[in-house]
Amino acid sequence: MKKKISALGNLLETPQHILIVTHPNPDGDAFGSVLSLSLFLQKYGHQTTVVSPSNFTKNFYWLPGIETLESFESNKEKLIEKVKTAETIFCLDFNTLTRIEEIGTHIAASKAVKVMIDHHQMPENFADITFSDTKYAATCEYLYDIFCELGKNEWIDKDIALNLYTGLATDTGFFNFNNTTDNVHKVAGALITAGVSPDFVQDKVFNIFREERLRYFGYCLQNRLKVVHHGKLAYMMVTKEDAAKFHLQAGDNEGLVNFPFKIEGVEVAVLFTEETGKVKISFRSKGKIDVNDFARKYFEGGGHINAAGGKSKLSISDTEMSFLNKSKELFENH
Ligand code: 5GP
Ligand code: MN
Secondary structure, three states: OHHHHHHHHHHOOOOOEEEEEOOOOOOHHHHHHHHHHHHHHHOOOOEEEEEEOOOOOOOOOOOOOHHHEEEOOOOHHHHHHHHHHOOEEEEEOOOOHHHHOHHHHHHHHOOOEEEEEEOOOOOOOOOOEEEEOOOOOOHHHHHHHHHHHOOOHHHOOHHHHHHHHHHHHHHOOOOOOOOOOHHHHHHHHHHHHOOOOHHHHHHHHHOOOOHHHHHHHHHHHHHOEEEEOOOOEEEEEEOHHHHHHOOOOOOOOOOHHHHHHHOOOOOEEEEEEEEOOEEEEEEEEOOOOOHHHHHHHHOOOEEOOOEEEEEEOOOHHHHHHHHHHHHHHHHOOO
């Protein structure tokens, strides 16, 4: 860590143009990490461009700096140019360039110094400085430690703290998941000291459904939820028609995958959502059941042991068949 921190410290001494990118369909940790880093880098005098590879949910409109976040999907020409001219590129909350699709090919080709900060399994070796550690529950937790190691604790103002806290809270299920360590609580405490109100974040993250979205969740639980393997596996297949019926917007599926765990005995929950040309998959599991491994092996994905994502190019019904055929493997040796 010491060597990398001093390399990063040296890199940041000269004001420059810095591009910060996260994964497609950014979640709380992705938003929180890119926005807090952008605000932090501006204090050095750097110019920052903050990019999501895809269009993104409006649900985080309340995060400080969110108005600066640009979508590569909506503004390719301009942002390809920004990738070309950036002197440094930060990659946050993902660890392979293929994960970020088209913008990844431009980043691979750019001459910029690349810095990765991430907490997922199996990092690729594409960056000049790689901060990759699965002990961190959130990229935001890692960033907090990096800001402190750089000796800049006092730069963590209320806006930066709110972004960091949001990532930390969302990636730990508001301090409920088994990645909630003593360091998570220490960092959360420090961020509260810096001015964050936990009740504000809780309210903004959880109580922001449109009526239609809540009814959609109810519809999925009523009509789409299947429970198999003696009650240990629960999954939902959501079609494009379902999404159209409830006028779903980007990010509206966030959180749905966790609901089946309300049923006692469920150990794995999976959500399949049909998109154009592919089915997006979210996996969640309990304890030692490794959905990262499963997603990587069968569904071109990855993530963490207990929370991973992936995709299938088959039709939604063929995806279901294929998944069910493989699903027994999840419960072997447990
Ligand atoms: P979610 O199910 O919420 O989309 O993602 C759960 C976790 O898996 C997140 O940490 C996310 O970054 C990761 N993840 C989601 N989709 C993919 C994917 O296609 N590839 C990889 N490597 N990780 C993914
Ligand atoms: Mn994360």
